[in-house]
Amino acid sequence: MDLTHQASTALPVFDSASPVSLEFKGSGSEYFRIWIVNLLLSILTLGIYSAWAKVRRNRYFYSNTSLAGSSFEYHGNAIAILKGRIVALVFVLAYQLAFKHSLTLGLLMMAILASVMPWLVWKSLQFKLYNSSYRGIRFGFRGDAAQAYVTYLLWPLLALFSMYLLAPFMHQRIKRFQHNESRFGATHFSFDGKVKSFYWCYLVGFGIMLAGLVVISLVFGGAAFAALSAIRKGHIGSAIIFPIIGFFLALYLWMFAVYPIFLTLLQNLIWNHTKLGEHQFSSHLKWGRMTSIMLTNILGIVCTLGLFIPFAQVRALRYRVENLSLQMNGSLDHFIAVTEEQVSATGEGMADLLDFDISL
Template sequence: MVDFNKPADLFAPAPAAATPPQYLKFHASGSEYFRIWIVNLLLSIVTLGIYSAWAKVRRNQYFYSSTELAGSSFEYHGNPIAILKGRIVAAVVVGAYAFAGKVSPLLAVVMFVVMAAVIPWFIWRSLQFQLHNSAWRGIRFRFDGQLRDAYINCLLRPLLNIVTFGLATPYIYQRLKAWQFNESRFGQARFATRASVGSFYKLFGAFLLLGIVGGIVFGMLSAFMVAGSLAGRDPNALNLNLSLGGMITVAVFYLLILSLAPLLIALIQNLVWNNASLDRHEFRSEVRTGRMLFIIVTNILGVICTLGLFLPFAQVRMMRYRIESLMMIPEGSLDEFVASASADVNAAGEGVSDFMDFDFSL
């Protein structure tokens, strides 16, 4: 209630204007990325994979610089030498495991245990490397997660699936994403996600139900196709119909299988980012299932029909839709937020510039 008896303070600062929601923008094009992609591919082949580290830096720098928030693009500062070192270490570990399998089954088991023991460390270092080398408006991100938690989330909790026959998967994934988000920083600002275990179970359950319904519809269509073929009287026509029907059935089956993982990842994006925040600032993700499925299916068909040459265009299409479906809802001025986040961060992440990147992705 307004107190009309109280004199107005003429020198009081005006309330800050609310900043409208800021959608992310993506300026990359398939034709531009195709030129980067084909050069990266050819040089990686010629150098027997050595150039792949520089190829990753070129690709990330292009995609980061093409992604814009509130008029400012992101930056990628990854060192290709550090990436190459990480790949060499990972190749040595995998190569040792493959060699052990040919020498002795017991040695193969030992090497498998060693690989399982070092993978959480790889993931932990990779997260630190990726965020430390990512920046926006000159301020770097960083990952403050502890190595102990990496072993809990990436090694110990996944063992629950052995005794639960896979039923612990939503719980394991929720804890992993919570660890990844809650330990991420932008300068001094902290990321967080409120997505609960129950919401992950609902999502995975709905996705499983969708898969079951799709499988039933697919089976019914296959049965009708076979029944229609059997109704013909000409044996030659029957064999031709069965062959064509079998090819169509297999093609649709593989198309369905290849679409499931990208669709689930997109739905998880909605779940995680709709419950995410950066200090007082909120996020929203508006990925639509139908639109996402259309992009996935047409991308797969395009890659198959062009023998892989459509792949860079498919990647740009997918990234554009997922990135431009994401928005930030600022609480106050973003300029004030950036100034606050940049305070006293010069020493943040000190000593991680030589971290190795092991190309793990969460």
């Protein structure tokens, strides 16, 4: 496939001294029409159309996401996605049937899944990046299978055996692999986030969650415990049930309030330590706004029996995209032109590697 691209003279010129923010121009009402058709056709075809639904969805989101006046493009093949989903379905069914037959067979199937999963993730990363482009230049992924097995099998096992004390270490290694091995044309991304920074995010998130649990227990715990004692003695009534409901509802809402904090910390950490060549990304999400979007999205989805889902997805994506920017080290147009020359010179042959997507 020809990866060259002729730059348009109509493209805007941006000052390299100022960060260039990404933009998202999609709307909930537009995406709702795509979403509802995708949903209905997927149901009618017993899930087969879901591969084509993913292509339509990604093309909409990519085409409405732009940087410096140019939008991204998605080139994924629905047949490749369908192949990945069939493979995933076969593994899931085999896993369930194996455990129904015997524990030994189930554990054997679990081991097989664990041994295959890193390869599937690796192929999926290749597929996703190669089928994404900007100004006619494809992204790519250079990581190999051996690195994938270290990243997605060795580190998760070590995290498991450490009672997840190594989870932040594993997270840092995963992001380092994903970002360091990704490229735009012939220009590689890089990631320099430290393990200690991931531990700090996890500790802050866990500390805030624990503090909230303590406060909720102090405020609601006594009444809930007294209500449970009354129920054990056979006293049941609305005055007794309400304290228990209030306690668990407060816990539930607090979990939803904590998650945006953790998500905000991680996204800012990851993108503030990611570069494309010499060009620095930056993310400046705010926890308050993230929490507001998430809680109102949940409320909207519940009140509309799920019909608000496409609007919720657009709202969340717009906020995350538009708070991501790229600090150019030089002119963006010069960077694109140089990248075009490098891609044309290298002439990559990737077709044999990119016919499979596990759709993770």
